[in-house]
Amino acid sequence: xxxxxxDLLRLSVAGGAGTALGGLIASGVDLAPTxxxxxxxxxxxxxxxxxxxxxxxxxxxxxxxxxNDQIVNIEGDPRSPHNEGTLCPKGAATFQxxxxxxxxxxxxxxxxxxxDWEVWDLNRAMDRVAELVKTTRDDTFIERLANGKLVxxxxxxxxxxxATLDIEFNHIHQKLLRGLGIVAIENQARx
Numbered sequence: 001x002x003x004x005x006x007d008l009l010r011l012s013v014a015g016g017a018g019t020a021l022g023g024l025i026a027s028g029v030d031l032a033p034t035x036x037x038x039x040x041x042x043x044x045x046x047x048x049x050x051x052x053x054x055x056x057x058x059x060x061x062x063x064x065x066x067x068n069d070q071i072v073n074i075e076g077d078p079r080s081p082h083n084e085g086t087l088c089p090k091g092a093a094t095f096q097x098x099x100x101x102x103x104x105x106x107x108x109x110x111x112x113x114x115x116d117w118e119v120w121d122l123n124r125a126m127d128r129v130a131e132l133v134k135t136t137r138d139d140t141f142i143e144r145l146a147n148g149k150l151v152x153x154x155x156x157x158x159x160x161x162x163a164t165l166d167i168e169f170n171h172i173h174q175k176l177l178r179g180l181g182i183v184a185i186e187n188q189a190r191x
Contacts, residue, residue, distance in 0.1 A: 043073050050077060053091040054162070058082055060091055071098050133157065137180055158184040 003011075046065035051074075053060040061080030065073040074095045078085030087094070097103075107125040108117040120128075140156035159177050161170070170187070177185050 046072055053087060053094060054097070055088075055090045055094075060087055062087070062091070062094065071095065074098070133180070141181060152181050153183050154181045155183060157182045159186070161185070161187040 043065045046067050049064045049066065051062045051064045053062055060083035061077035062074055063077045064071060065075075076083050076085040076087040076091070083091075107120040107122055109120045109125065109128075110117045136156050137154050140154045142151055142153050142155070144150055157180070159173075159182060161173060174185065
């Protein structure tokens with residue numbers, strides 16, 4: 001078996017740390033207060049905001065710790081009857097969802113037939129979405145069926161909502177889309 005210098009160093013450090021830790025534990029040193037203090041250091045001056053995990057329909061409660069309006073930690077809320085402070089692997093990775101250098105922060109648009117993406121202003125993108133919704137609705141709106149029944153619907157637009165949409169947002173969402181005549185409305189929680 002070939003052992004590189006790097007492997008030898010890793011094994012030496014791991015062995016030394018294990019021996020030191022084992023010696024402390026065997027001598028009766030209680031490390032629990034030190035562990036608690038170390039965990040509190042990262043969130044000592046943080047403002048805590050209750051929130052909800054964004055990944056599924058369970059709605060596990062989370063505590064978001066912020067310092068100077070920057071998220072420094074996200075963990076499960078022990079007061080929650082759903083998750084009692086625990087999070088699944090996806091929920092535990094919520095911090096990475098928010099603090100991620102690869103997360104898109106600009107609106108990117110690629111015109112039909114174009115090879116490259118173009119950065120758009122958010123207002124321009126929202127205006128374009130509104131324009132396309134209006135055009136599609138006007139072009140595909142069905143007021144009455146062939147038998148004369150009033151339907152006021154458009155079947156060319158579909159809405160897929162997220163699993164964490166709260167009841168208030170769902171109410172407004174449904175009112176808007178039903179008012180436009182959209183029939184195909186689904187939420188992720190049921191898929």
